[in-house]
Structures are given as C-alpha cells and as structure tokens.
Amino acid sequence: MSRIISQAAIRGAHTYYTQAEQDLQQALATHGPEKELAFPNTAYYLPLILAMTGIEVKNLGDAQKALEMAKSLLRSVPADNLWLPYLGDTLDAGIATLICQEIIEALKYLAGILPEEPWLGFTNDAILRTQGIKLVDGRMPGFAACVGVLPTNEQAVELARAFQERNILVFMASNTKGHSMAEQLAEEGVEMNWDTFLVPYGKDTSAAVHSLNFAARAAMTFGGVKPGDLEAARKILLYNKERVQAFVLALGADFEPEQDSGQLITDEKYATAAGAINFGFPTVSNVAIPQILPRGICTYEHVVSGIPMDRIVNKAVEVRGLKLKITEIPIPVPYGAGFEGERVRKEQMHLQFGGKYSDAFELLRGRPMNEVEDGKIELFGPDIDEIEEGSALPMAVIVEVAGRNFKEDFESVLERRIHHFISCICGVFHMGQRDIPWIRISKDAFQKGFRLRHYGEVLVAKFHEEFSAIVDKIQVKIYTEEAKVAELLKKAKEVYYQRDERIMGMKDEDVDTFYSCILCQSYAPDHVCIVTPQRLGLCGAYTWFDCAASFEMDTHGPNRPVKKGQCSDPVNGIFLGINEYVLQASNGNLEQVSMYSIMVEPQTSCGCFEVIAALIPETNGIMLVDRDFQDITPIGMGFSTMAGEIGGGIQTPGFLGIGKLYITSEKFISAEGGIKRVVWMPQQLKEEIQERLNKRLEEIGEPEFLDKIATEKDATTTEELLEFMEKVGHPALEMEPIV
Numbered sequence: 195m196s197r198i199i200s201q202a203a204i205r206g207a208h209t210y211y212t213q214a215e216q217d218l219q220q221a222l223a224t225h226g227p228e229k230e231l232a233f234p235n236t237a238y239y240l241p242l243i244l245a246m247t248g249i250e251v252k253n254l255g256d257a258q259k260a261l262e263m264a265k266s267l268l269r270s271v272p273a274d275n276l277w278l279p280y281l282g283d284t285l286d287a288g289i290a291t292l293i294c295q296e297i298i299e300a301l302k303y304l305a306g307i308l309p310e311e312p313w314l315g316f317t318n319d320a321i322l323r324t325q326g327i328k329l330v331d332g333r334m335p336g337f338a339a340c341v342g343v344l345p346t347n348e349q350a351v352e353l354a355r356a357f358q359e360r361n362i363l364v365f366m367a368s369n370t371k372g373h374s375m376a377e378q379l380a381e382e383g384v385e386m387n388w389d390t391f392l393v394p395y396g397k398d399t400s401a402a403v404h405s406l407n408f409a410a411r412a413a414m415t416f417g418g419v420k421p422g423d424l425e426a427a428r429k430i431l432l433y434n435k436e437r438v439q440a441f442v443l444a445l446g447a448d449f450e451p452e453q454d455s456g457q458l459i460t461d462e463k464y465a466t467a468a469g470a471i472n473f474g475f476p477t478v479s480n481v482a483i484p485q486i487l488p489r490g491i492c493t494y495e496h497v498v499s500g501i502p503m504d505r506i507v508n509k510a511v512e513v514r515g516l517k518l519k520i521t522e523i524p525i526p527v528p529y530g531a532g533f534e535g536e537r538v539r540k541e542q543m544h545l546q547f548g549g550k551y552s553d554a555f556e557l558l559r560g561r562p563m564n565e566v567e568d569g570k571i572e573l574f575g576p577d578i579d580e581i582e583e584g585s586a587l588p589m590a591v592i593v594e595v596a597g598r599n600f601k602e603d604f605e606s607v608l609e610r611r612i613h614h615f616i617s618c619i620c621g622v623f624h625m626g627q628r629d630i631p632w633i634r635i636s637k638d639a640f641q642k643g644f645r646l647r648h649y650g651e652v653l654v655a656k657f658h659e660e661f662s663a664i665v666d667k668i669q670v671k672i673y674t675e676e677a678k679v680a681e682l683l684k685k686a687k688e689v690y691y692q693r694d695e696r697i698m699g700m701k702d703e704d705v706d707t708f709y710s711c712i713l714c715q716s717y718a719p720d721h722v723c724i725v726t727p728q729r730l731g732l733c734g735a736y737t738w739f740d741c742a743a744s745f746e747m748d749t750h751g752p753n754r755p756v757k758k759g760q761c762s763d764p765v766n767g768i769f770l771g772i773n774e775y776v777l778q779a780s781n782g783n784l785e786q787v788s789m790y791s792i793m794v795e796p797q798t799s800c801g802c803f804e805v806i807a808a809l810i811p812e813t814n815g816i817m818l819v820d821r822d823f824q825d826i827t828p829i830g831m832g833f834s835t836m837a838g839e840i841g842g843g844i845q846t847p848g849f850l851g852i853g854k855l856y857i858t859s860e861k862f863i864s865a866e867g868g869i870k871r872v873v874w875m876p877q878q879l880k881e882e883i884q885e886r887l888n889k890r891l892e893e894i895g896e897p898e899f900l901d902k903i904a905t906e907k908d909a910t911t912t913e914e915l916l917e918f919m920e921k922v923g924h925p926a927l928e929m930e931p932i933v
C-alpha cells in the first residue's frame with residue numbers, strides 16, 4: 195500500500211470535509227435546519243448517503259447528521275515513517291469524501307447554481323431506470339468515470355470514440371488546472387448526453403460523486419437492496435463490484451509544464467479514487483502516480499498508472515476484467531451501442547428515408563438454402579451519392595436468411611433487431627420498424643464514405659454474429675426506386691397483417707403452455723415474467739410467439755415453456771403448473787402468482803415495465819402511467835417514485851408493471867373487471883394506444899368509455915379525479931368494491 199496515496203487521499207478527504215462543513219453552516223445560517231435539501235427527481239434522497247449510511251437526507255439538519263458520520267470516518271494523515279499494511283483508513287476516507295461531495299453538490303442545487311452546458315449535473319431516477327438497467331443486464335459492459343483532461347482535443351475525441359465503440363458509458367467530471375475532457379469534446383462538436391453514452395457531470399471534482407450515487411442507486415433499484423445499515427451498505431458495494439463493471443480514469447495533462455506537475459492528480463482526486471475503490475472500481479491513470487497493485491477490494495489492481503494514452507483503454511478494460519466482444523464490420527464509420535441513441539438533426543443530415551417524407555419498410559424472411567447467397571448485398575435504384583443533399587428517398591430493405599434450423603416464426607424476432615443493428619452506426623439515425631421506419635444519414639458519415647452497401651454490410655455481420663445458431667446465410671436487397679418500393683410495400687403489408695392476426699387471434703385457453711422469461715434476473719434475481727398469448731412481457735418486447743421462437747433458438751436461453759397445469763382459480767388466473775415453476779424460478783420467494791389480477795397475488799415487476807397500473811382506492815379504480823409521463827400522478831407520486839417502490843422482483847398487490855399491448859387485451863386485469871376499471875392515464879399514452887383501445891371498447895359495446903378515462907388535463911389530484919368521474923358517470927363508481 196502506498197503511503198503517499200494514503201496521505202494524499204486522507205488529506206483530500208479533510209479538505210472536502212472542511213468545504214462541506216463551511217457550505218453547510220452557511221446554508222444553515224441562511225435557511226435553518228428545516229430547509230429542504232434534495233436533488234431533482236429522485237426518490238433516493240441524497241442517494242450515496244442513503245446507501246452508505248441509511249440516513250434519508252430531507253433537509254439541512256439531516257445533512258448535518260450525515261456530515262457527522264463522515265467526520266467519524268476521518269483519521270489523521272499518517273506520518274511519513276508509519277507503515278500501513280491495510281487500506282482501511284484510506285477506504286474510510288474515501289467514503290467520507292463521497293458523503294461530503296454529495297452534500298456539496300446538493301447545496302449547489304439549493305443555492306440555485308444549476309449545471310451549465312455542457313454539464314448535466316445529477317442523474318434523475320427516470321434516466322437511471324432506462325440507462326442503469328443496461329449496465330446491470332450487460333448491454334453496456336461498464337462505465338468509465340473520466341476525471342480530468344487529456345493532452346489534446348483529438349485525444350479526448352479518440353478516447354470517447356473508443357469507449358463508445360465498446361459500448362462503455364463515459365462519465366466525465368473534474369478538471370486539471372481548469373481544463374476538462376467534456377469541454378474538449380464540446381469544442382470538437384461531439385454530442386454529449388445519455389443517448390450517446392457520454393455524460394458530463396460537472397467541472398468540479400466533487401461532481402464525480404454523481405457517478406457513484408448512480409451506481410449506488412443501481413444496486414438499490416435493480417438489486418433490490420434496501421438501504422439502512424452497514425450490512426446494506428456492504429451489499430450495495432458488493433453488488434457494484436460484481437455487477438457494475440466500472441473504473442476511474444484519472445487523466446492529467448500539463449498545459450503549463452513549468453509548474454509543479456505533481457499537482458496533475460490532486461489530493462481531492464486521490465480522495466475521490468479512494469471512494470471509488472470501495473465500490474470495487476479501480477483507477478487507471480496516464481500520469482505516473484504511485485500504484486496500488488496487490489489485489490483486494492477490486493477484482494484486480496487498485497491503481498495502475500503511467501499508461502500511455504494509446505494503451506489506456508485496453509489497460510482499463512484489462513484491469514477491470516471486462517469481457518468485450520468487438521466485431522469488425524467493414525464500414526467507414528465507427529460502430530457500437532454508444533451510437534445507438536444518437537440523433538441526426540436536420541442541419542447535419544445528408545438525406546433521409548421514411549418517416550413522413552417517403553415510403554419505407556423493412557422485412558425479414560426465411561428462404562430455402564439455395565435461394566440465398568451469403569453476404570450478397572444488392573442495391574436497386576440510386577445510391578445516396580446520386581441524389582440531392584437534404585432530400586428524401588424511398589427505401590425497401592429486404593433481408594433474406596436461410597438456415598437449417600430456421601423457422602418462419604423466427605422472422606419477426608429477427609426483423610425487430612434491424613432497428614438496433616442500424617442505430618449503432620455512427621452517423622445513422624434509425625427509428626421504428628416494419629413499414630414505419632425513419633432513417634437519417636449524416637453529412638459526416640456520408641463524407642467518410644458511407645453508402646447503402648454499408649447498410650447491408652452491417653445487417654449481414656450482425657445477424658451472423660447474434661444468430662449463428664439458426665442462420666447460416668444472409669443476403670440483403672435494398673430498393674430505392676419509388677414505383678418498385680410501392681409495389682413491394684403492398685406485399686410486405688400482407689405479411690405483417692398475417693403475423694398480427696396470428697397472435698391477436700389466439701386466446702390463453704387455446705394453449706396448454708405459457709412461456710417464462712427470466713432475462714431480467716441478471717439484476718432482479720427473483721423476478722419471473724409469465725408470458726401468455728393474451729399477456730405479453732411487462733417490458734413490451736416479448737409476446738408468447740417471441741418467447742416460443744426464442745426458446746427454439748436457444749433452449750438454454752431466458753425463455754422456456756411452462757405447462758399451465760390445473761387451474762385452481764379461473765377468475766384470477768391461477769394455475770398449479772405455473773405456481774410450481776414460479777416457486778423454483780423465483781428462488782423460493784414466490785409461491786403463487788395470478789395471470790389476470792392486480793389485487794390477488796399479482797405478477798412481480800423487475801424494473802423495465804412500459805406502464806405501471808396502480809390502484810386508487812378512493813376511486814374504486816386503477817390508473818395507468820407510462821415511463822414518458824414526467825409529472826406527478828393523481829396518487830401524488832411520479833412514475834419513477836412508484837417504479838422504485840414496486841421494482842426489484844417483489845409482489846405488490848395494487849400495483850402491476852405491464853406492457854402497453856396488454857392494456858387492450860381481453861385479459862387485462864379481467865379479475866377486477868378489465869378496462870372499465872381504468873380511471874386515469876396520461877393524454878399521450880391514450881393517444882398512442884387509441885386505435886386498439888377503440889377497437890376493444892367496440893368489442894365490449896362501450897365505445898363512449900374512452901372519454902370517461904380522465905387524463906392530466908381533467909384531473910391532477912384524487913379529488914379532481916373523483917369529481918370528473920362523477921361528472922361523466924364512470925362505471926368504476928358502480929362496480930364491486932376493488933378492495
């Protein structure tokens with residue numbers, strides 16, 4: 195253990211304590227201890243403090259208590275001649291540092307000091323749910339907390355791109371002598387936000403705590419660890435060590451080399467790194483700071499330094515033990531999940547397809563072996579260098595696959611992957627599927643030589659990579675002539691229609707087997723989805739057919755058939771075969787689960803539900819709220835707060851996580867009377883599902899019911915909601931008591 199590092203980290207912790215103490219005293223003098231202290235839109239108070247101490251900081255007085263905890267963790271700086279066999283004091287100093295940093299950052303919000311471009315500040319719970327989940331389920335292999343600055347802007351861009359290509363999330367904070375990596379990227383016009391995997395927290399080193407309070411919340415949300423005591427804190431740290439693959443890059447560059455270069459990595463940064471080591475996150479640096487090599491808390495080394503810039507990404511990946519699979523795709527632009535959420539704005543666009551600008555569709559079909567020539571990519575019609583910049587072209591993308599084990603049922607599962615594969619191209623934006631895609635290609639990608647052939651190359655490479663078990667050969671045909679596209683579109687629509695008819699026409703009673711999905715157990719270890727023909731998985735991504743196809747593709751995969759067995763309660767939908775399976779798959783935590791009830795033994799929720807259905811006892815009905823709704827619902831909670839309460843794989847009567855399609859199913863909470871129980875939903879959700887909803891209401895002979903469902907325009911509180919319901923004569927008021 196390096197004494198120099200311990201000294202620096204403990205000194206740094208003392209510095210932070212002094213600053214937090216000063217800032218807090220000042221705030222207390224102005225506002226008093228009752229003054230509310232909070233980050234925006236989180237149910238986790240000051241999350242790092244909650245996770246490490248169990249203290250729910252609601253006001254300045256609570257912050258004082260947390261600060262006292264920090265103080266108790268601080269030892270004096272060890273003398274030069276003291277031999278330190280253990281990391282203990284340094285690690286404690288690290289936790290103390292994080293507590294102080296979180297108070298400092300929260301006080302900024304209280305003082306009205308909000309993050310300015312390019313900085314984003316605290317990550318709210320809504321983003322945590324959509325993005326954090328990718329970290330724990332493996333879609334993102336890890337995150338890199340980059341602290342400081344790089345020698346040149348080019349190196350900063352290179353580093354960012356290298357991580358993006360590896361799907362590694364980049365958190366940025368701090369600066370080196372006033373310069374920072376995020377500012378370097380901003381100067382180079384790099385888009386930074388959650389969608390591009392580049393997240394700039396703040397210019398102060400204390401803003402680095404946001405990456406750790408994000409990690410701590412991931413453990414509480416997805417790992418279902420309830421904060422409270424030391425044991426919980428230990429579990430949260432362990433969860434991170436095992437599941438959240440992260441590391442700190444301490445970056446330094448000397449712009450004024452005549453000054454003392456020893457200050458490139460400051461005491462404050464050492465203290466922050468000590469905090470991260472508690473989470474099992476090692477530090478890698480390009481500066482020759484002292485190293486901590488023996489293994490202990492981290493999976494591998496704790497601090498590795500003096501790594502040249504061109505080797506640092508590989509070194510970091512190696513130290514953290516990340517397993518990365520990178521496929522080389524022969525295209526002239528970078529490729530990786532880091533580019534998945536990237537948008538191409540109108541001004542940056544070379545041309546577009548589909549959307550409301552032209553006809554476009556995507557279709558994947560299985561073909562006999564002899565009709566597919568592997569790797570063949572054909573373009574019929576003009577390429578993107580043959581048309582005027584800024585215009586729109588029609589496009590048909592037809593992917594034909596052949597494989598000894600391929601079946602028609604797999605087509606739609608594979609076809610849905612096109613969106614993901616194409617969005618990962620740097621400079622290509624992709625939205626939608628089937629006959630509603632919208633694609634934009636950026637000027638930048640065009641100038642680098644990207645053409646439609648490359649569009650095909652990506653599909654060929656990715657389908658081979660991910661579906662090698664069922665697909666042997668792939669060929670792609672791209673059409674861009676208007677008349678031809680229109681002609682092919684007609685045929686494609688027939689295929690889509692037939693596929694829909696199949697699942698729509700099926701009833702739960704028609705099958706003796708449902709399917710399970712345990713994909714989300716990677717972060718919610720006890721959660722099981724039971725998918726039936728009339729109830730898809732709560733994430734909205736898995737229908738009964740998809741699960742069946744997925745099981746056939748990989749019998750050891752996340753989906754398997756479960757025999758319904760004897761039905762012990764037809765109203766609630768309780769089946770003995772399902773119960774038996776669920777008991778074992780939930781690690782003994784769930785004894786009984788119903789298919790059609792929100793009140794009686796409802797299905798559990800992991801975290802990725804599209805919609806939450808929640809009981810409003812006063813109204814004798816339930817409300818629906820989706821992820822996109824940002825405001826508070828009539829029950830006084832927002833989506834993310836509720837999600838925090840019901841996620842993690844537990845059964846919560848009165849609450850249900852569901853997929854959007856289930857709302858218009860005949861089996862939608864049929865035990866409680868179905869769709870007529872719905873008293874409130876956000877306007878936008880209502881519009882989104884309107885077509886199907888109308889159809890369903892026609893079926894039950896209540897077409898006028900649509901207007902009886904209130905939205906935020908009609909009611910924002912339960913009182914207003916009740917008033918509205920009485921005014922329109924909502925049927926729930928007359929229905930049997932739900933509780």
Ligand code: SF4
Binds near residue numbers: 711733734802
């Ligand atoms: Fe599977 Fe359910 Fe997770 Fe969707 S939410 S991936 S259906 S376990």
Ligand code: ZN
Binds near residue numbers: 733800801802803
């Ligand atoms: Zn899930």
